[in-house]
Amino acid sequence: MLNSLRRLWHTPRWRWSILVILLLGGCSAVTVHQLDARFGTPEPRDRVVSGDSLAGRHWEDEVKPILETRCVVCHGCYDAPCQLKMSSAAGIDRGINPAPVYDGTRLLAANLTRLFEDADSTAEWRDMNFSPVLNERNDSALANLEGSVLFRSLSQKRKQPLPVTEEGLLPEDRFDLSLNRSQVCAPIERYDAFAEDHPDWGMPYALPQISDEEHRTLVNWLAQGSPMTKVRPVSEALVPRIQQVEAFLNGDSLKQRLMSRYIYEHLFLTHLYFPEAKGANGRPIFFSLVRSSTPPGEPIQRISSRRPYDAPYAAYPGDGRDVMPHDEAGRPRVYYRLWQERSTILAKNHLPYSLSDARLERWQSLFLAPDYTVDDLPGYDLKTASNPFLTFEAIPAESRYRFMLDESQNTIMGFIKGPVCRGQVAVDVINDHFWVSFTDPSLFSLPQVERTLAREGENLSLPAEQSSNALPISSWIKFERKQQAYLQAKQKLMMQAYEDGNLRLDMQLLWDGSGWQGGEGGDHNPNAALTVYRHFDNAAVMKGLVGNVPKTAWVIDYPMLERIHYLLVAGFDVYGNLGHQLTTRLYMDFLRMEGENNLLALLPAGERQAVHDSWYQDVDSGLEKLLFKKPPQFDAPSDIVWTPGELSSPEKARIGLMRRLRERLAPELVHERSLETLEDDAVRRELKALGEVSGLAASLLPEVTIIALEREGSEHPQLFSVLRNSAHANITSLFDEEANRRPERDTLDVLRGVAGDYPNAFWHLTPESLQGLARRVAVLKDEADYRQLMADIGVRRTDPRFWQFSDSVLRANYADRPVEAGLLDYNRLQNR
Structure with a gap:
């Protein structure tokens, strides 16, 4: 047994994993003074390594893909929590800032904090109130872990896994999933207090923890000082x-x-x-x-x-x-x-x-x-x-x-x-x-x-x-x-x-x-x-x-x-x-x-x-x-020849104009989204029937649902999007859109592929489980009905299979649309 532990200790991959266990068992509250005394004062460091080096290849091939598929899906743009943009090495090194970019109440324009534009170095970002999520004290394995917000947040999730109710949901009193929620952007010096106040908020936030293998990979990388590469130069041919x-x-x-x-x-x-x-x-x-x-x-x-x-x-x-x-x-x-x-x-x-x-x-x-x-x-x-x-x-x-x-x-x-x-x-x-x-x-x-x-x-x-x-x-x-x-x-x-x-x-x-x-x-x-x-x-x-x-x-x-x-x-x-x-x-x-x-x-x-x-x-x-008063109207007569039926009501005239629009633009119409191109008749009929659901039942569905249809022997699931079209009496309200909602008029459209960058829900189906889905959706009456539907066919944000499922959707989307596709945003995934 002792020899086995010695062999593991001399294996770098496991050495840091053992160290993690020790740290998780022995972490105590640390103050700025304690951190400085133990690991020195913080100072930005150069983490860039050659893409051809061992560390560079490890970053490109193993670390970066994990960060992209597990972190960037929430931390990728102006609306990234705490401005932590993990979509690039520079963004990770820049760190966090408590000031929200989205603030519709500010009286004066805010200072710009655009990555790659408004500062040229990590030191300049520090002067702009950005705090590191990577260790900036002494470069030792212990300091690189204990002094890293990223490590502490990942470890917090391991210590306190995602709490789930009997229904398979997150307890609403412990998580705020609203887009404009108050953000707590704790630097390493205040992280212990944050973890004590919010023990469930380890990363990924309100999502399942990453796998053991992924966790070990990230911890090893962090312990080694978080080396990253610059963008690879273009080829000579380009x-x-x-x-x-x-x-x-x-x-x-x-x-x-x-x-x-x-x-x-x-x-x-x-x-x-x-x-x-x-x-x-x-x-x-x-x-x-x-x-x-x-x-x-x-x-x-x-x-x-x-x-x-x-x-x-x-x-x-x-x-x-x-x-x-x-x-x-x-x-x-x-x-x-x-x-x-x-x-x-x-x-x-x-x-x-x-x-x-x-x-x-x-x-x-x-x-x-x-x-x-x-x-x-x-x-x-x-x-x-x-x-x-x-x-x-x-x-x-x-x-x-x-x-x-x-x-x-x-x-x-x-x-x-x-x-x-x-x-x-x-x-x-x-x-x-x-x-x-x-x-x-x-x-x-x-x-x-x-x-x-x-x-x-x-x-x-x-x-x-x-x-x-x-x-x-x-x-x-x-x-x-x-x-x-x-x-x-x-x-x-x-x-x-x-x-x-x-x-x-x-x-x-x-x-x-x-x-x-x-x-x-x-x-x-x-x-x-x-x-x-x-x-x-x-x-x-x-x-x-x-x-x-x-x-x-x-x-x-x-x-x-x-x-x-x-x-x-x-x-x-x-x-x-x-x-x-x-x-x-x-x-x-x-x-x-x-x-x-x-x-x-x-x-x-x-x-x-x-x-x-x-x-x-x-x-x-x-x-x-x-x-919103009506603008000047052009009152010349239409030169379109209308049928008597089309002139019988405004609605029939409108439908007639829309039909002519299709006819005029028929040579340019793209059919890649149409269900008509599906070869499987049964799947096509069921999805078309789903698209005919309207009214209250339709209003219970989220705005964007992604369906992954698994077929035996297929490399990737077939992707579809169920889009809820929210009806409004008008769209003139500046502040209270909900007052103009008319859910009894809501409709659905079902399209091929991913047709929304911010999915609210995922459904995992097979051709067999798809049958009868339209009828089931059409009789939804309340939130309880919808939650039962999700329990049967949904992949909720609490599902232990979530990340595996997410990866399959991502691969299928890239296979469908290699130019147009990108990482989806998970900040709007519902807890239903």
């Missing part, structure tokens, strides 16, 4: 492609420089990739487009500003103008570079954008081939820079619009996945399910349209011109007046075009995807039709007109699409104050109503008001009517 893109984006002519600024301000949040290049995991290598003070060929010196259109010299201390390079005319010269992503890809902020062979040719044809002149470059004063209609007036509007339409899914996803990670400011202003189409971009080649856009530039200004500190009421009044003035000018332009015969109110008004020359899908672009599913404070965007016929749809034109981007992506500051966030939300109401009214213009004139009113039922009087 270097020429990067050089090609950077050369294109850094031409010297004013025309090229204006083009590159426009492209950057629209793609700064996207994950760019070369389709032919794959990483070690078989998935693409992603890049971000960044501004740098150094040209291609030199190391990137990233320019980090609050917004992408802020003056580049403002990122430097003092005036900054002397630090920035300048051209011969004295203008600041920035360079647009491809910066390799350092963080694990998370589905909730993943915006993939292909840099295919044809992409640069497409940009050349849109921005450089047209005959226009750029006499000078626009400056960076906030009033102008925040308004793309002023900044990029020289670029033809049709070119700008087609650029955004080429990847309209990416464009729309920007305001849902972009700077927010938790998008209630952006998405509680939209319905739970709606379709999106776009006006024909050739309309914006007309001279009178170009002139109107130029003349209305001031009226198209956006709240971000007031930076991140705005006064909500006065700001809203200002922008409401501008919006009304713009809509009147738009209505006048449309009436003149209608009378001149240049505009017909029929389905030909909508872009059908033609004019596409830059993709792999032929001459038509599948981005012409989109579907948005909203789930309270997050949403999903997919190509095609997906699901059952929704209540409403948007028809988006160029000025609306551009403003959506500059309002909610380029101009939105998640660190902004209450006024900025509230004014942004109110302005988005303007845009939603404008998109809806563009659709209404296609209906028979006599049915437009009734359809509009059906979308805005029970709107309160007073302030609500003031804020």
